[in-house]
Amino acid sequence: MGVVLDHLGEFGNGWFTTIRLSVLSFLLAMAIGLLIAAMRVSPFQPARVVGTAYVDIFRNSPLPVLILLVWFGLPKLDIDVSRFWAAVAVLSLYTGAFLGETVRSGINAVALGQSEAARSIGLTFTQNLRLIILPQAMRTVVQPIGNIWIALIKNSAVASFIAVPELIFRADHVNTEESNPVPILIGAAIGYLLLTLPSGFVLSRIERRVAIKR
Amino acid sequence: MSLIQGVDMRSARRISTIAMAAVLTISAAAACGDDKKKDSSSGSGDKKTIELKAGSTMKKLADAKKVKVGVKFDQPGFGQKDPASGKVAGFDVEIAKLIAAEMGIPESGIEFVETVSKNREPFIQEGKVDFVVATYTINDKRKELVAFAGPYYTAHQDMMVKKGNPKGIKKVTDLDGKKVCSVKGSTSEKNLKEKAPQATPVLFEKYTECAEELRNDKVDAVTTDDVILGGLIDKAKDDFELVGDKFTDEPYGIGVKKEDTDFRNFINDVLEKSYTGGGWKTAYKETVGKFLSDVPEPPKVNRY
Numbered sequence: 001m002g003v004v005l006d007h008l009g010e011f012g013n014g015w016f017t018t019i020r021l022s023v024l025s026f027l028l029a030m031a032i033g034l035l036i037a038a039m040r041v042s043p044f045q046p047a048r049v050v051g052t053a054y055v056d057i058f059r060n061s062p063l064p065v066l067i068l069l070v071w072f073g074l075p076k077l078d079i080d081v082s083r084f085w086a087a088v089a090v091l092s093l094y095t096g097a098f099l100g101e102t103v104r105s106g107i108n109a110v111a112l113g114q115s116e117a118a119r120s121i122g123l124t125f126t127q128n129l130r131l132i133i134l135p136q137a138m139r140t141v142v143q144p145i146g147n148i149w150i151a152l153i154k155n156s157a158v159a160s161f162i163a164v165p166e167l168i169f170r171a172d173h174v175n176t177e178e179s180n181p182v183p184i185l186i187g188a189a190i191g192y193l194l195l196t197l198p199s200g201f202v203l204s205r206i207e208r209r210v211a212i213k214r
Numbered sequence: 215m216s217l218i219q220g221v222d223m224r225s226a227r228r229i230s231t232i233a234m235a236a237v238l239t240i241s242a243a244a245a246c247g248d249d250k251k252k253d254s255s256s257g258s259g260d261k262k263t264i265e266l267k268a269g270s271t272m273k274k275l276a277d278a279k280k281v282k283v284g285v286k287f288d289q290p291g292f293g294q295k296d297p298a299s300g301k302v303a304g305f306d307v308e309i310a311k312l313i314a315a316e317m318g319i320p321e322s323g324i325e326f327v328e329t330v331s332k333n334r335e336p337f338i339q340e341g342k343v344d345f346v347v348a349t350y351t352i353n354d355k356r357k358e359l360v361a362f363a364g365p366y367y368t369a370h371q372d373m374m375v376k377k378g379n380p381k382g383i384k385k386v387t388d389l390d391g392k393k394v395c396s397v398k399g400s401t402s403e404k405n406l407k408e409k410a411p412q413a414t415p416v417l418f419e420k421y422t423e424c425a426e427e428l429r430n431d432k433v434d435a436v437t438t439d440d441v442i443l444g445g446l447i448d449k450a451k452d453d454f455e456l457v458g459d460k461f462t463d464e465p466y467g468i469g470v471k472k473e474d475t476d477f478r479n480f481i482n483d484v485l486e487k488s489y490t491g492g493g494w495k496t497a498y499k500e501t502v503g504k505f506l507s508d509v510p511e512p513p514k515v516n517r518y
Contacts, residue, residue, distance in 0.1 A: 075430035163416045172398040179355045181336055
C-alpha cells in the first residue's frame with residue numbers, strides 16, 4: 001500500500017472532487033426527483049406524461065453512454081460547459097429519475113384518507129402534497145433514498161470518462177506513474193468506503209428517528 | 215425393446231471410444247508433423263524452423279493450437295477492429311500472426327482480446343492473454359511487472375493539432391500552459407509530464423476520444439506516438455495535422471509473463487527471422503506503411 005501513501009495528496013484531491021460531485025448531484029437530483037414525483041401524481045395529464053417520459057429516458061440509459069453523449073454532444077449544439085458541471089448535470093438527471101420513482105412510491109404508501117381529508121378542508125394539490133402527503137411519504141423512503149445516495153457516490157466514477165479529476169481519475173493517473181494497479185485500486189476502493197460506510201450509519205440513525213411508530 | 219436399446223447403447227459407446235482414440239491419434243500425429251514442417255505455414259518467409267522447447271509456453275500453445283493475443287482495437291495501422299466483419303487488422307495483428315504461425319497455429323486458432331493501455335500488465339500476469347502486441351512501449355517500470363521481447367518497431371512521440379496549427383505549437387515545450395489530451399496509463403502521458411511539466415493533462419480512455427476533444431476545442435493538442443496520430447489524421451485530413459517534433463523514441467515490445475524467458479527468447483527468434491526473411495517488411499507495408507510513407511529498418515532485438 002506504499003504507493004497509495006506516496007500519492008496521498010493526489011488521492012485526497014480526487015476524494016474531495018468525488019464528494020463535491022456527489023453532494024451537488026444529489027441536491028440537484030433531489031429537486032428533480034420531487035418535481036418528477038409531483039408531476040407523476042398530478043391531476044394534470046400532460047404533467048404525468050412528461051414525468052413518465054423523463055423517468056423512462058433517464059432510468060433506462062446506461063450512465064457511461066449518457067455522460068459521453070452529453071460531453072461530446074453539447075459542443076455540437078454550441079453549448080459550452082465545464083467537465084465538472086457536465087458530469088454533475090448527467091449524474092443529477094440520471095439519479096433524479098430514480099429518486100422521482102422512490103418518492104412516488106412513498107406518496108402511494110400514504111393512506112388515501114389523508115389526501116381526501118386534506119382536499120375536504122380545501123387544500124390545493126400543491127398544499128396537499130407539501131403539507132400533508134410529502135412529510136409522511138418521505139419518512140417511509142429514507143432507506144431507499146439512502147441506497148440511491150450510496151449508488152450515486154459510486155456512480156460518480158463515470159466522471160473519469162470525461163477527465164473530471166475525481167478519485168478514479170486520480171487513481172488511474174497514479175497508476176500511470178507506478179504501474180501497480182492492485183494496491184492503487186484498493187486505495188480508491190477505501191476512498192469510496194470512507195464515504196459509503198458512514199453514510200449507511202447516518203441513514204440508519206435518521207430512519208430510526210423519523211420512523212412512523214405503528 | 216430395452217434389451218435392444220442396451221445393446222445399442224453399448225455399441226454406440228464402443229464406437230465413440232474408437233472414434234475418440236482415432237481422433238486423438240490423428241491429432242497427435244498432426245501435432246508431431248507440424249513440429250517438423252511448420253515452416254510451410256509460417257509467414258515469416260524464412261525456411262529455417264525455430265525449435266519449440268519441451269514443456270515451454272510455445273510448446274503448450276502449439277499443442278493446443280490456440281493462442282490468446284492482447285491487441286488494441288482502436289488504433290489504426292496497429293490494431294483496429296472492423297465493426298462490420300469483427301476482424302482486427304494492423305501491424306500488431308500481423309506480428310502476432312507471425313509468432314502464431316511459427317508455433318503452427320492457424321489464424322483461426324488466434325483469439326484477439328482487446329487490451330487498453332492500463333490493463334495490459336494485469337492481463338499478462340493473470341494469463342488472460344498469452345502475449346500482448348499492443349503498441350506497448352518497453353520501459354523499466356513495466357519490466358518490473360512483465361517481460362518484453364523485441365522491440366519490433368520504434369515510434370516517436372509527437373503532437374497532433376488542429377489544421378493550420380492555430381495555437382502555434384512547434385516543439386514539445388510549447389505545450390507548457392496548454393491543455394493536452396492523452397490516454398490514461400500510457401507512456402505518452404508520462405513523457406508529457408517530463409517534457410512539458412506545465413501542461414494540463416486531459417486523460418481519456420481512447421485516442422479517438424482525444425481526437426473528439428481536439429475537434430471540440432476542449433484541448434489544444436493531442437500527444438502520443440506519431441504512428442497513432444498518423445492513423446487519426448488519415449481519417450480526418452481536413453481537421454488535424456501532425457506537428458512533426460519527434461521528441462522521444464518509443465520502442466514497441468511484445469509483453470509476456472515476467473519469468474517466461476524461454477517464450478521471450480522464442481519470440482525474439484521469430485522477430486529476427488522475420489527481419490531477414492522479409493515477413494516483417496511485408497507486414498509493415500500492408501499496415502502502418504499505408505499512411506507513413508517510408509519503410510524504416512526494423513530495430514535491433516534487445517535480449518536483456
